[in-house]
Structures are given as structure tokens and as C-alpha cells.
Amino acid sequence: MEILELYNYWVFAILLMIGFYAVTAKLNLVKKLIGLSLFQSAVFLLYISMGPVEGGTAPIFHADVTGRVFSNPLPSVLILTAIVVGISTLALGLAIIVRIKEAYDSVEENEIRELDRQ
Amino acid sequence: MSVEAYHLAVLQVVVPLLSAPFVVLLRPRGLAWAAASAASAMAFAIAVSLTAGVLSGDEYRYAVGGWAAPYGIEIRVDALTSLLLLVVTGASLVALLAGRRSLDVDIDDARQPLFYGAWMLALAGLAGIVVSADAFNIFVFMEVSSLASYILIAAGPNRRALPATFKYLVMGTIGATFYLIGVGLIYMMTGTLNLADMAQRVHEVADQRPVLAAAGFIIVGLALKAAVFPLHAWLPNAYTYAPHAVTVFLAACATKVQIYVLLRFDFLVFQGNLPGHEFQFSHFLMPLALLAILLASGVAMMERNLKRLLAYSSVAQIGYIMLGVSLLSATGLSAGIIHIFNHALAKGALFLAVACLGMHIQGLRLGDLAGAAKRMPWTMAAFVIAGLSLIGIPGTAGFVSKWLLISAALAEGSLGIAVVAVVLIGSLMAVVYVWRVVEAAYFQSPQAGSPEGRHEAPPMLLVVTWAAVLGNVYFGLAPGLPIKLSQAAAASLLQHLP
């Protein structure tokens, strides 16, 4: 049990930074977006890790609820919204990349910058 | 307060939000624009009546869904909120009225309903951020407004609008996600999302590391979205390549709304709870603000593209706002806050004049402006007056904020002298970059082959531009309303300090 107690949060930090690295350092625009969605997914883990209560179950009241322990519903609600925001950003970002490809015939940041300098 | 007035706070968001799907469905040419303008005018009217209510001492608190905070989401309107609402809805209305003709050129008929729908969503998102009193709800509306503004910027006629939008999308998402991480960490330590409730509960855990990390993430994330130097990299190209009307709208209010969230969050939740936070805040922001004023003005002095010149000037002006705020005194804060209003007036008027120029001049490099004063005398006269307001000449709105800023700085002793020096140098630099435009338009002879004679912008655009210019003069001579609002706002922010 001991090791799990903070392991979630460390993995959150590592995933966040892997995503961040891909967004900032990669030159390919699609790869940047993949990194960006990784970056956003890491945050889901942060929130969801706040949910569970020792000995609890998902907060759905089926039969007799007396004496049972339930986990926190709020992080789930917030992350449902965040997932939707993530996919919306992704869709819009990909549409922009498609247009960039049509306008510049490239999806590499350095090549686009080069073309703009002319 | 009457029942209608009670609902006004939520209607400020609901009216533009629900008008968006209607606008998207409107087919015939021009109808989408008309509907968007009507909704925008209604939003402005709501903002005006909210402001009138705030000035007469009303406090608007609204429990959405009937669920009281902290269980439900709360909406609040006070002096600072109403000032921002005036700026946001006013900028949208002015830009829509002015922009019709130039947007007709940039965006084909079939896509206009989508474009104006996105505009309404951007407006609703910004208004939603401003009125919300819930940390997570702010994130949701931040995303509505950001996604919508990406669409608006990508509509720019030049292909460079696309990479500019992509950069904005990436950096905007990083900023919003940082904010979300910060909110999550605070929720972890306090169990609440309501800002006022957070302010009370964070006190007990103020020395815990997650709260300190949260403060860092929230400040950096919002600074990125607000284009606070040196996190402004997305701004110049986004403003330069957006359609002119969009630049008018976003330059006047988008970054200011993020600054507003930063102020609200920091003063309400962190200042007064986290020991020593006010000094960290001040010591972190003041050098950045000073650098922003000097370096961004310097870049603007060298810039040859008119719109990018004004965009860099915006980065410098954000510096003035942050400078006033970082002084942490009542006068300093109200100077920063009033500059949100005054800079929106000045920069809005300048970009409107750019929109006028853009009707007949392609490219908008300074070299292309040669002879513009002869062809478009009214436009250039408007540009000059708005430019004077940007510099801060007495009699214009810009002077009021500079004056307040200097008097706030002088109260700080020896440090204040250095701050005053930077403000004065920054203003001189503004003189230089505004002069470069004036010189090109008034004193350079047009290239051979360019059309002769007067050729002004469309009347509607010109009228709106002049209305904005006269607004600069009016609020320079009679600054009572913004001063009253910003002083009330500063007082309510400072009451949280120990």
C-alpha cells in the first residue's frame, strides 16, 4: 500500500512533463498536438486520484446504501468536462494543421518558418 | 432589486451564448451579422445596466440552478466585474458594427454564419469568465472563449494566420492546463471550487506545498494567457494576421480578461492567506512589467508592419497594467485597473483606424502608408488622436492612467523614482513608434502609380472609429466613471490583504 500512496501523483508529474516536452521541443505539428493531448491527459490522472476513499465504491446508489462508503463524485464530473475540452481542442488543432498543410505543403514548424521568411 | 435585474447577471452570459446557435443557422447574406450585432448590442445594454446597478450600490449574486455556493456555481458582479463587462461587450459591439464591410471581403458568404457564431461564443465565453465566481467554471468559459477566438483568428486572409493560430492554440492550451492543475491542487487541499469559499479555507493549509505549487501554476498559466512578458510570444502574429475587426475585438479585451482572473484569484485566494505572498507577487511581476514596457516598446520602434507594431505596443501596455498592480497600493491598483479600460479605448480606436486603412491599402507595411493622409484624411486624423491617447497626452484617456500610475509610484519613495523613469521612457518610445506611422502617412510621397484623390473608408466604419476616438477624448476630460469603478475595484481587492 505504501508505495501507491503517492505513486499516482509522481506518474502524473512525469506524464505531464513528457507531454510538455513533446509540445515544446518537437517540430512536427501533429506530434506537438499528440504531446498536447498527453499533457492534458496527465491532468485527468491528478484529479481522478483525488476521488477514491479507502473501502469505498463508485458513487452509484444501487440497493441498500446504509453503512457503505462512496468515493468522491466531484473529480469525475470535472474530468468529464476536461475530456470534452481536450477532444474539442484536438479536433480544432488538427483542422488547423490540415489547412497549414494545404497552404504551405508542410507540417514541420521550421520549414513553415522558413517559407514565411521569404 | 426587481426580478429582471436579479437575472441580469446570468443573462449577460446567456444572451450571447444562446444567440450563437441561431446565428449559425441563418443562411441569407448579412443576416448572421445583423443577428450577431443585435445580440452584442443587447449584451452591451445588460453590461450598462449592471454597471448602473453596481454604482447605485447593488450587489449581484446569483446561484445558478438554485444551488447555493459552494455546492452550486455562483455568479457575482461587482465594480471590477462591471468595468470588464463594459470593455468586453463594448469592444464586441464596436468591432461588429465597424467590421461588416471588411469581413465581407475576408470571409465568403457560405462561412459567415459560422464566423459570426464563433464571434458570439467568444463574447459569451469572455463574459462568462468575468462574471463567474467558481474556479472550475472559469476554466470552462475560458475554453469556450479560447476555442472561439482561434476560429476568429484563423479566418484571417493571409496564410500566416494559420501558423499564428496554431501557436496561440498550443500556448493557450498550456496556459489553461496550468490553471487547471493549480485549481486541482487547491481543491485537493481545501475541498472547494468556489473562490470566496477557497479564500476562507486555504488559510488553514497556507503553508502546505501543494498550495504553494498551485499559486505558481495559476499565476504562470494566466500570465501565459494574458501575454505577460516574456510569455507573450503568441500575441504579435495572432493580432497581426487576424481579420482587422477581430483584432479590434480581441486586442481590446481578450488579454485583459485573463489579467482580471489573475487579479481576482491572486488577491482573493492567495494574498492575505499565503505568508509573504504579496511580496513574491510584487517582486515577480514588477521587473517583468518594467522589462515589458522597455523591450516591447523597443521592438515596436523597429517594426515595419503596422499591425505588428501595434501588437507589440499591446505587450508593452500590458506591462503598464501589471506595473500598477504590482505596486500593491490603492492608487497603484486603480491605475492598473483603469488602464484596462483606457488601453481598450486607445488600442481599439487605433485598430479601428487600421481597419479603415485596410479597406484601401494592401499589406499595411509602413512603406505602404505613404500618402495615406491625403487619400484618407479622416482616418489618419483619427489615428493621430488615438495615438496621442496611447502615448498619454493630457486631454486623452491614456493620460489619466499614466497620471495615476506616476502618482502611485511617487508614493513608493526611491523605488518609485525608477518606476516613474521607466514610465516616462516608455511614453517617449510610444511617441517614436506612433510618429513613425504618422511620418509615413503624412510626409512620405506616395509611390508612383498609386491612386490619386480622396478615397475614404466606408461611412459606417469611419463613424464607429470616430466614436471610439471621441470616447478617448471624453474619458480623458471627464474620467469620473472609470475612476470611480477602478477605485471601488481596487478597494475591494485590497480588503483581502492583511
Added chain:
Amino acid sequence: MTVFTVFFIIFLLTLMVITALAIVQTKNLFAAAMLSGIFSLMSAMIFFLLDAADVALTEAAVGAGISTVLFLGALALTAENERAGTAGRAAALAVVTVITAVLVYATFDMPRLGDPNAPAQLHVAPWYLEKTPEYIDVPNVVTAVLASFRGYDTLGETFVVFTAGIGVLFLLGKAPVGQPKVSPAMTFAGKTGLRHYQIPRVVGRLLIPFILLFALYVQFHGDYSPGGGFQAGVIVAASVVLYALLEGEEQARQALPAWLLRLMAATGPLIYGFTGVACMLLGGNFLDYSVLAHDPVHGQHYGILVIEAGVGVTVTGVLISIFHSFAARGAK
């Protein structure tokens, strides 16, 4: 949580880090898109083990389903391989190191996973658990919070989806100037789909009615079990993607024409928003469903039913429109 669950979570988390590293490392973007689908499936499993069943369902449908489809659609129109490598690697690594250090430093004061006395479990959350049976009376507390207590957030979320739909239609709606190259990877953009492959076609066609039925179940059973309008919309969209794969893009377009999708995308948010306005007209606050019926609890039921329908219609309309926009761009 049993010891077995704990080890399984640790195993999955470690695997996620490895997958994330592989995503960054690979030059093949197709592989990166697939790996990020796998990454999402693994997060969905972890969310499920951490008692967030609704999130798990959504993450599986969105992360592994819709976003993979979008990536494939976009890759077919752009490039399958990364050309250039990285720039500013040292600076990026420096920033990454600093932020990681801050985060790990922060973790040591964090409440441990599952701690029943963590602040997050003590303030607002127990109120939702306690009051839901009384005020809303639906078994799934996540639905109660999502649709009613924080229904204004969900309204915003619906408009985020709507905005994305407008954006993709705006950006990709107009025909491109040149003729873009079509990659063979874009099979679903083909005119005929898999019509010549009998087995997938027959099996697939058999599946579609069941998928739609499942979507309806998820839509209307969200009060009782994980699910709701958003998940249902995603599942309907997935069935249309499958149909397009089997019968070709043209057929799918005829079954659900563009104008209808656009109407759905715009009507959904209106259904949601005007439910809120109706509450105002009946004397309540915006989105206060209690006033919709004589009995406030019934009012909440009606309200939740209607707004979930609004969300479902929005998501269906928007996602299918987005899919068509990408696919049609390739077919030209």
C-alpha cells in the same frame, strides 16, 4: 482496494509512462496515434479502478475511439512521418526538470490516495452524496452533480463541443484550392469503403443496430449507471464511422446529410440553454429544474432528461460533422 488492485494500478501506471515515452520517441506518426489510443485505454482502466466509472467509459470512447479516428483522418491529409526532429531541446528539458521538481516537491504534503480524511472528501463532496437522494433522487451521483448541481459547467461544456464543430466546419468546409494528395491509409474516405469484403461487411452491418441500441441505453440510463448524453453521442458517432468504413463515405453522408448534422449541432445547445431559460420563466433561477414540475424532485428528473438529450444531440451532430469534414477533404 485489494493488494492485487494496487499492484495492477502500479503496473498500469508504469506501462503508461513507457507508452508515453514511446509516443514521443517514434518518428512514425501513425504509430504515435495508435499508441496514444492504447495510452487512453490504459488510463480508462485506471480510472475504473479508481472508482470513476463514468470517466473511464468516456475516456475509452473519446481517447481510444474518436481521437484516434481524428488523428488518422488528419494524418491521411498531412504526412505519416515526422521529418525534422527537435529544436531547443536543452531549454525544453530544463523547463521540464524545474516543473517536475516543483510537482514532486509538492506531492509530499499531499493527502495519500484513498485517505478518507483528505480535505477533498470532507467539504463539498459529502454534501453531494448526502443530498442527492433528497433533492435529485437519481442513483448515479456523478449524473446529479454533472447535470444539476454543476449543470452550468455542463452547459459550457456543450458549447465547447459546439464551438469545436463550428471551427472544423469553418476551417475545412470550403473546398481547398489545390488538389490534396490522398493517402491510402485513409480507407474510410474511399468512395466504396469495404463493400468488396463480405465478412467485415456482414458482421459490421449486424453490429450497427446493436451499437445504436447501446447508445440509447447509455443515453437514457445515465441516471442509474455510468453514461449520459455525451457518451451516447460518442457511441452514435462511432457507429456512423463504422458505417462509413463499410459502405463508403458517400453512403454515410446520404444517410445523415450535412444540413441535418448542422441542425443537430445547433439544436442540442439550444435545447440545453432554453431548458435553463424555461426555469427562469417559471420563476426559478437559470437551470433550476425544480420549478419544471409540481414536485421539485420530478422537476429535476425532467430537467436532467431534457438536458442530457440536448447534450446527446449536440455531440452526435458535431462529431459526425467533424468526421465528414476530415474525410471529405481527402476524397476530393
